Amino acid sequence: MKKLSIFLFMGIMAISMAKAQEPTYLVFEFIKVESNQTYDFIEFKDFMEKIYMAAVNDKKIKGWDFWALQSGADPTEFQYITITYFDNPVNMMTGLQDEDMVKYAMVAYPHLTEKQVVEKFNAAISSRDLAQRAYMQEIARTRDSFHLKKGSLASFDMMKAVEGKFQEYEKAEKEVFLKIHQNRIEKGLMGSWSLLRTALPFGSEAKYTHLTMNMYKDYLQFFNAQEYEDMESTAEQRAAAEKGIQAREQKYIYLATLENAVR
Incomplete structure (x- = not known):
């Protein structure tokens, strides 16, 4: 019984170490927002948080961050950085497609129709400019x-x-x-x-x-x-x-x- 417990413990430790060593792939997006559209974009950012949570729960992504720039770039270049985390390079390169975003939005906001979700996404696209994207x-x-x-x-x-x-x-x-x-x-x-x-x-x-x-x-x-x-x-x-x-x-x-x- 004692030997079995030791083997089980070692197995659990091996699995934990393997998970800890799994590579992470990240997509950085540097986003520029015009001053007269900042409020609309921030509102959309909060809307997106629940959508990314639905994607995490579905294991489509590992996580998502939203960062506000404090210094280091010309404010006219970009003001925000988002990071999306993936567990393999294929998912990183394909990312979340439009149909994925609509699907997870419907999960996160079941009271919205598909048409309303698409309208929100279209409005968001017009409120921001993707200055650059990096895959890492x-x-x-x-x-x-x-x-x-x-x-x-x-x-x-x-x-x-x-x-x-x-x-x-x-x-x-x-x-x-x-x-x-x-x-x-x-x-x-x-x-x-x-x-x-x-x-x-x-x-x-x-x-x-x-x-x-x-x-x-x-x-x-x-x-x-x-x-x-x-x-x-x-x-x-x-x-x-x-x-x-x-x-x-x-x-x-x-x-x-x-x-x-x-x-």
């Missing part, structure tokens, strides 16, 4: 128990690996910077960190090849992290970090606060 795969992340909630803060750092140093850059992120961020998390200076690799667009003309997501529970944690200096690092570790920095260009940094999160 998570390739490394910290060990943490951070849970997003309204008001959470994120720094989205867009990186471009120097030509010929793609593998060198990724190695530095995984072997050097991940440990640095893990140390900050354990000191209570950060919520979570992950490294994403761009799936599309790609090639030498791509504006960026990677993105790091730095999550904080609030502004206090964020500013404390900025002031923190790691006095425990060795000269070898600092040299490795510097080598990693030389292998990439930091193209853009966007600071945003979370307004909605569906899981």
